[in-house]
Amino acid sequence: MGNVAEVLAVFLKLGLTCFGGPIAHLGYFRREFVARRGWLDDETFTELVGLCQFLPGPASSQVGFSIGLLRAGWLGGLAAWCGFTLPSVMLLIGFAAITPSLGGLLGGGFVHGLKLVAVAVVAQAVWDMARRLCADHRRAAIALTAIAVLSILTTVYAQLIVISIGAVLGLALCRTATTSNSVRVSQGTHGSGISRTAGAIALILFSALLFGLPLLTSLHASPAVKVMEAFYRSGAMVFGGGHVVLPLLQQQTVAAGLVASNDFLAGYGAAQAVPGPLFSFAAFLGWMMMQAPNHWSGALLATVSIFLPGLLLVLAALPYWGALRARPSMTALLAGVNAAVVGLLATALYSPVWTSAVLSKSDFAIAACGFFLLTRWRVPPLAIVVLSALAGVVQSTLH
Template sequence: MFEGARDPSRVLETFAVFLRLGCTSFGGPVAHLGYFRDEFVVRRRWLTDAEYAQLVALCQFLPGPASSQVGFALGLRRAGLPGAIGAWFGFTIPSALLMLMLALGASTVSGPIADGVLLGVLAVAVAVVAQAVSGMARSLAPDVQRASIAIVAAIVALLIGGVWGQLAVLCGGAIAGVALLGRTAEPEAPAHEHDEELPIGRRGALAALSAAGALLALLPIIAASLQHSAFSVADAAYRAGATVFGGGHVVLATLEAEPAFAGPIGQDHLLFGYGAAQALPGPLFSFAAYAGALVDASGSIPARAGLAAVALVAIFLPGLLLLIGVLPFWGRLNRRPTIAAAMQGANAAVVGVLAAAFVDPVLVHGVTGPATLAVAILALVALMMRVPPWLVVVAGAACGAGLSVL
């Protein structure tokens, strides 16, 4: 079923390469895709530019973290399912461990300097989300029809709120996309003409799709029945991962809408973790480890680490299962204008969801006065000048600490 699945050397090679990338890939999802192309198309020649473009198009089509899904698919092609798991683990674990350590230390650090660092990072988060909304609007809502979908989506998301409001917005965006773009939508990339060359069979793909749907349906029932924090976290994180379109920047909005996270975690701490994640290499979805560890801030370190692991796996799992499930059928799907129109409408709605999150809670909590407004503006200017995000976060934290002393 999987090409190269029985070659341990390929699995170890894949893990080692992605572990290095997980430690050095700063800059967010778009930068990650550039690192991957340089490593696997140019240097190692694991696949051609056209094949890589098709993988990227597929992962942008699906909910979930696009860069991590591309890495998972590259590992799948190279060394089967063990290689795919090794690629995901290597790319994810460095940032996840750092986010876990940040969460474990968040409840023990206090005082005016710590409060200042928090304010500085929250102000930087304002700049990061503002830039993300602007960039996504240019690429995902470039015309009148999609811009209209994004504006309506933002209004509805602000009025309704919560995870169900976001789901309604995404579904409405998909329907509006079919209605407004159905005749003009075109696939993002050429279809794959040889499904039999893909590294997973259709039987395995259908099993993955069935598992993805079953978990989405059953986890809420299990969480409600057992009333255990681990199942509540798994349910919320899995649902968030299944509904995140548009990349890692939207993960803040989805987790902030889930009561399992928003209830026990203050919005300031959620925004702080999101801002800090910008300074780390690897996927932004590692933010889930931070959120999971804060769900039970008074628990033991092993218990909190366990919740972090549950949140981390659960938020990635739906996107990876959907990738496995859709991969063999992608050639046919991306030839259908209706599918392309629905996804373009949903992606435009994502811009609205992120814009709503920018207003509340990001702007509300990130700009509390003239000083934090100045930090946010300077951070936005620095990001527009292509200063590395990690450096902007560190500078913002330093500014916040300095302001707290003055």
């Protein structure tokens, strides 16, 4: 066992240097904790990754939390999450604070360039996820079904309905499809000090908040409860990676009139330029909300609320992961859910991302260049952010 200060120091360093998204984060984690420090072996690390990819929530943050938990107990898990998350949260709060002053020609061009970053990044996510998660005709059909359903539904529960349809279709059609290599579950994931009783309590708390917060909101609860419900539900419904949270947060903030559409996309573009988890975007949105709670209180509430469900599910699942992973029906269900998520993200690529950002041929050219630099040349996302922002400024001065 290690100590909490050690865990905090290592994850704070990672929180300041982990660029490139969740897959890159997992690569950093393996190098740091398996190859360099020997905190856990390859088998245990692989099983933690498999568990966190199976659950909704931000996979890299959940893996980091689990490593901290294994290393230094409950406080170690909290220290790992704080160290990995706070740098990106503070950077995005800083950007939110200066966003209102980014007016005028140059400021407008800079913000528009960040919106074009979002087009390139989300397009890359759709492309990569479609190749990985829709590798056969059945899963491709589920993704297309999700797109068709989303083109018709207007309810705020559209995403949840689509994910549920994907789960049902996965159980029916994907019994032989696999979404990842199955690994043997070792005793490593059970050495976290979490009893089955603690896991059950975490699951009860997760469910109570998921179903209780909407009930409180319907009873005309305070604005703080409404904000917590919106971000908690978004964090609880995310399958397939951080980018999938985009349509959920757009529905909960922009469509609800809490955050302006331009600010939303500019913040999402800025989130590509900071290290750490993409879920830190919630801090930007919490600061930018047009009504209280906003600024510091809004950022804190939104950040904690969006991460909380994923962390509770890790605590709930660790003691039961072996039995859960062994069931073929769970693999089939997950295959359907992930295919539906591809359709969900493809729909979000069109609206609000494309429709709000690509307004001219030059906008399309900037976004397309960003997409090809990301997918074919593997240019780091931070470089795409800088290039697109500069292109937006140049474009605004020429017009």
